[in-house]
Every structure is written in structure tokens, then in C-alpha cells.
Amino acid sequence: MGVGVSLHPLARAVANEGGVGIVSSACLDRLVSKRTGKKHNTYEATYEEISLAKTSQGFVGINIMVALVRDYENSVRASIDAGADFIISGAGLPLGLPAIQPPKDTALIPIVSSARALELICKKWERLGYRPDAVVLEGPLAGGHLGFKMDQIDLESNKLENLLPPVKDMAIKYGDFPVIVAGGIYTHADIVRFIRMGANGVQMGTRFLATEESSATPLYKKAVVEATEEDIVVADKPGSPCGLPFRVIKQSPMYQSSLRKLRAPKCDKGYVLLKDSEGKFTRCPAKESNENHFCICNGLLSSAGYNSEKEESLYTVGTNASRIDKIVSVKTVMDELTGKTAVPSAL
Ligand SMILES: Cc1cc2nc3c(=O)[nH]c(=O)nc-3n(C[C@H](O)[C@H](O)[C@H](O)COP(=O)(O)O)c2cc1C
Ligand code: SF4
Numbered sequence: 153m154g155v156g157v158s159l160h161p162l163a164r165a166v167a168n169e170g171g172v173g174i175v176s177s178a179c180l181d182r183l184v185s186k187r188t189g190k191k192h193n194t195y196e197a198t199y200e201e202i203s204l205a206k207t208s209q210g211f212v213g214i215n216i217m218v219a220l221v222r223d224y225e226n227s228v229r230a231s232i233d234a235g236a237d238f239i240i241s242g243a244g245l246p247l248g249l250p251a252i253q254p255p256k257d258t259a260l261i262p263i264v265s266s267a268r269a270l271e272l273i274c275k276k277w278e279r280l281g282y283r284p285d286a287v288v289l290e291g292p293l294a295g296g297h298l299g300f301k302m303d304q305i306d307l308e309s310n311k312l313e314n315l316l317p318p319v320k321d322m323a324i325k326y327g328d329f330p331v332i333v334a335g336g337i338y339t340h341a342d343i344v345r346f347i348r349m350g351a352n353g354v355q356m357g358t359r360f361l362a363t364e365e366s367s368a369t370p371l372y373k374k375a376v377v378e379a380t381e382e383d384i385v386v387a388d389k390p391g392s393p394c395g396l397p398f399r400v401i402k403q404s405p406m407y408q409s410s411l412r413k414l415r416a417p418k419c420d421k422g423y424v425l426l427k428d429s430e431g432k433f434t435r436c437p438a439k440e441s442n443e444n445h446f447c448i449c450n451g452l453l454s455s456a457g458y459n460s461e462k463e464e465s466l467y468t469v470g471t472n473a474s475r476i477d478k479i480v481s482v483k484t485v486m487d488e489l490t491g492k493t494a495v496p497s498a499l
Contacts, residue, residue: 156456167210198230218244259285265299293336358470405464421449
């Protein structure tokens, strides 16, 4: 989970319980530099975070968003060099991922929301001499950015269970690699249901957001614990400058400021900048005005405790955040997910 929520403490804790821990690459240069008091560039910070997350149990890898164009290649190189077990990459199509550097023992795993997107990736990767080691299929109930247009989010055909069969067929067609489903999975029973439907694994975010080991701020975790179904909305206008629908708790201070047209634009982080016609990273819709786009870099960094006193927070969650009613340890969650302990009956 992005921007400072899933750092080495959470990823390592999940791996220690026999799971697959995922560090987020987003903004690691600033987050690690602040934590260590020593300036780290993207490569150094990514290498450091992966190294700290690795443990003798389970597996540890990294999520690197395609939308973070400026830092993408350095994040990938550092992850491979640090021996990450895998790189998961979405928020855009990771068409060039295998070409950046030979991945050695690091598995390359794209995230898609349709069979069509998976086919595009498989065809491109085939030309690069690579086959996905697995794929994450993310449905519309997930947190963060969603791979659907606003009017497609609620379509019956886009429910995760309906997206799975064609994506599974595509994975079989291109080499029978594992399909990992994500978005709205919450209980042991959910996991069993999707495995029975043909999934080979699940990826979960929201369930771990308010764990003790998550690096979300106490205010973020409190907002998750208190959120009701009505509080969770998909932000579009104002929305993410990355151009994808983005699920948030509607009371998030930065979302409210954008809605009320209160925030003056300021670009001082630049993680989602795109190149201009001269090849310089200068373009972001949130640079000019915060009425249609919030400043996602500052909002999410603030939610992870970076400059929280100066910048308003933006709380992203999956739809299941409304089911979370207390902060618990990763072990407690993992024991429930693996079926060692029963989920409270109210869930
Ligand atoms: C707080 C939060 C941050 C997230 N950040 C990212 C991210 O940086 N990159 C990404 O690919 N997915 C991100 N996601 C999506 C998760 O990786 C995951 O696929 C999704 O949330 C699964 O659905 P669930 O939250 O219902 O379990 C994020 C989700 C949450 C809740
Ligand atoms: S305007 Fe804000 S969101 Fe856009 S690149 Fe700059 S700091 Fe990031």
C-alpha cells in the first residue's frame, strides 16, 4: 500500500507470519531520508527498505507504480539488486518492465483489471523474451487507484468474480502462470471462495491498513476504524492527477479542501510529473489548480506522517474499510485469514 503505509515493518510482519509482504516504492526517498536522518536517493532508499523487510520467513517484494514515471526505473533496479522476491507493478500498464534490467530471481508481476490489458502485456513481454511470473487481477472494490472508468466501477461484468474467468483463460493461454485476485477480499471464507473459483492467491490491502505494524498515522488509522460505508467514496472531480478514479474516505482533509476549492496549488514533491514536449518532468494537472485534482503527493505523504503538521492528509481505502472496527496486530489478522481463529460473527 502506497506512500508510506506499507513499509518494512508491515511487509516484514506479514512475511514472518508466512505471508507475502509488499513494500510500497512510492516516495521512499523522502520517507527513508527522514527516518534515517541521512539523504537517500530513490535507488538507495528502495534498496534499504527491501533489505530491512527481508526475513527468513515468507516472501518480500515491492509494489512499483507505473504512474511514478520519474522514479520508475531506479525503483526497479534497486529492487532487483536488493534481491526482492518480486516486483508488482500497476497504476498503468508495465509494458517495459522486463526491459529495464535482467530480473535475476525477482519475479515480475503486472497488475491488470481486464483480460485485454493482460493480453497487451503478455504480447509486449513476449517480444522482450519474458512471460509474467504471475498476474494480480484487481477488481473495483480495491483501495488506491482503480483501473476502471467511473461509469464502469459498478457494472456486474466488472465484479471480481466475473473478471476472473477470462483473466484465468488469458493466463493459461500465455503460459499458465498464477492469477492473484485483489479488491474486496476480507475473510478466510473470501479467500477459500476465490481459490475454489480458480485463483491461485489473493492480495489484500485494506485489512492491513489499520494494523499495529502499518505506518499509516494514528489519525489515518482512526479514520479507518470510524469510517462507515457512506464515508467511502470514489474521488473523480476533484480526483487524482494520475487520471484514474481513486477511493478515499470523504472526510479526508485534503479531499475536503479540494471540494471546497480552498487549497492553493503548490508542486514541491513532483512524484507524478509527466514529461513535457522538451522531455522535462514538468506536467501535473494538480500544479495549476486543486479544484479538479488534489495534490496526491502531499496528501498521501501527510497520511504517512511526512509533513503532517504542514500538509493536509488524504486517506485512501478499499470499500471494506467500513468493516474495520479496531487496530490489531498483523498476527491477529493472519491467524484469521489462515483459518486458525474464527472471524468475529458480526463480520
Ligand atoms: C492505503 C492503500 C494504498 C494503496 N496503494 C497502492 C499502491 O501504491 N499501488 C498499487 O498498485 N496498489 C495500491 N493499493 C491497492 C492494494 O495494493 C490492493 O490491491 C487493494 O487495495 C486490494 O483491495 P483491498 O484493499 O480490498 O484488500 C492501495 C490500497 C490501499 C488500501
Ligand atoms: S502538483 Fe502535487 S501531485 Fe502534482 S507532482 Fe506536484 S507535488 Fe505531486
